[in-house]
Amino acid sequence: MRDLGAGFTYLLEGQRWVARHGKQYGFGLLPGLITLVLYAAALIALALWGEDAVAWATPFADDWSSPWQGLFRGFLTAVLFALGLLLSVVTFTAVTLLVGQPFYENLSEKVDRDVSPDGTAPESGLPLWRELWISARDSLRIVVRAALWGILLFALGFVPVVGQTLIPVIGFFVTGFFLTEELAAVALQRRGIDLRARLTLLRSRRTLVWGFGTPLAVAFVVPFVAVFLMPGAVAGATLLARELIGEEIDEGEAVAAGEPEDEDITS
Numbered sequence: 001m002r003d004l005g006a007g008f009t010y011l012l013e014g015q016r017w018v019a020r021h022g023k024q025y026g027f028g029l030l031p032g033l034i035t036l037v038l039y040a041a042a043l044i045a046l047a048l049w050g051e052d053a054v055a056w057a058t059p060f061a062d063d064w065s066s067p068w069q070g071l072f073r074g075f076l077t078a079v080l081f082a083l084g085l086l087l088s089v090v091t092f093t094a095v096t097l098l099v100g101q102p103f104y105e106n107l108s109e110k111v112d113r114d115v116s117p118d119g120t121a122p123e124s125g126l127p128l129w130r131e132l133w134i135s136a137r138d139s140l141r142i143v144v145r146a147a148l149w150g151i152l153l154f155a156l157g158f159v160p161v162v163g164q165t166l167i168p169v170i171g172f173f174v175t176g177f178f179l180t181e182e183l184a185a186v187a188l189q190r191r192g193i194d195l196r197a198r199l200t201l202l203r204s205r206r207t208l209v210w211g212f213g214t215p216l217a218v219a220f221v222v223p224f225v226a227v228f229l230m231p232g233a234v235a236g237a238t239l240l241a242r243e244l245i246g247e248e249i250d251e252g253e254a255v256a257a258g259e260p261e262d263e264d265i266t267s
Contacts, residue, residue, distance in 0.1 A: 007211020007240065014236020015229070017111060024107050028231025031100025036227050038095075039088050046084045051077045086154065089221060090146045090175065093182045094139035096230055101132055104234045108186045111238040115249045124190045131189070138185060138195045146178040176213030177202065179220065183237035184244070191245070201244045212240050 018025040054076045061069050097104060112121035124131060153171045157163040181202055188198050202209050216233055220226040242249055 001207075003205060003207035004211035006243070007208040007213070008215060009211075010236045010240040010243070011212050011216060011233070012236070013239055014111075014234070015232035017114070017235040018107075018232040021110070024110065025231050027103050028100070028107055028234065029227060031096050031103060032227035032230045034099055035092060035096040036224065039092060043081075043084060043088060046081055050080050050084075054080060083154070086150050087147065090150055090178070091143050092220065092226060093179055093230075094143055096226075097182055097186065097234075098132070098136055098139060100230075101135055102128065104186050104231075105131070105190070107231060107234055108190070108238045111235045112187065112242070115239065115242065117248055122191045124192065134189060135185070138189075139182065141195060142178055142181055146175070149174050149178075172214050172217045173210055175217035175220075176215075177206070177209055178213075179217055179233075180209045180213035180237065180240070183233050184241045186234055187238040187241035188245075191241075193245075205244060208240070208243070212236065 018028065051073065054073050058073060058076065061072055064072065109121040109123075113119055126134075150171075153167055153174065156167045159167070181198060184202070185195075185198060188201070193201070216229065219229055239249060
């Protein structure tokens with residue numbers, strides 16, 4: 001239970017950090033806003049033309065009598081939209097991090113410097129194109145894992161009683177775990193820790209990870225909220241990453257770093 005509270009504390013500390021660093025927060029909002037517009041357009045298109053897509057994919061139902069044809073295709077349309085919504089929630093963080101890689105990388109480095117006893121931050125030494133490739137590749141692997149979990153939980157959701165009570169709770173814990181991996185990857189990838197090692201680290205402290213990621217998963221159900229929490233989530237995940245690998249966090253430096261700062265995140 002102590003780890004659960006510690007994880008939530010890191011989430012709050014990350015939000016406090018960006019609140020004290022206004023310019024970094026402003027730049028950190030841009031990738032989320034871009035991703036939100038793209039996802040909103042995709043979901044609107046799915047809502048408008050999803051029924052047509054289902055009708056095209058089920059020609060065998062053209063001759064069915066009423067009301068069975070309408071009920072069948074209506075159910076499939078609802079399932080299609082629900083899967084699209086689930087996929088958007090699962091992939092929103094990955095796509096936003098990919099779009100905003102330079103911004104979030106810089107933000108994470110600043111957090112590392114603020115809380116490091118010697119004022120330094122690890123650097124990957126890799127060119128930007130290489131970092132983007134690794135991030136995209138690892139994100140795709142995580143999205144596939146999360147999607148498989150999502151399909152399984154979606155199917156279990158039809159089980160009476162359990163599907164409407166226990167399964168949604170499990171879903172938030174699973175989503176929180178994968179969200180935390182995506183966010184902590186910004187700091188851990190700079191340290192040369194690959195995906196397999198990152199997952200091992202997170203599994204070794206599941207309660208800590210759930211304390212951080214599960215409340216975030218609940219908030220991220222609303223993408224508009226996710227946009228505003230994303231910069232702080234990256235900052236908090238950097239603190240959590242330091243905890244996972246045993247790096248010291250200088251609380252005194254963290255407090256000192258709370259003084260107003262106008263340094264450009266792109267510098």
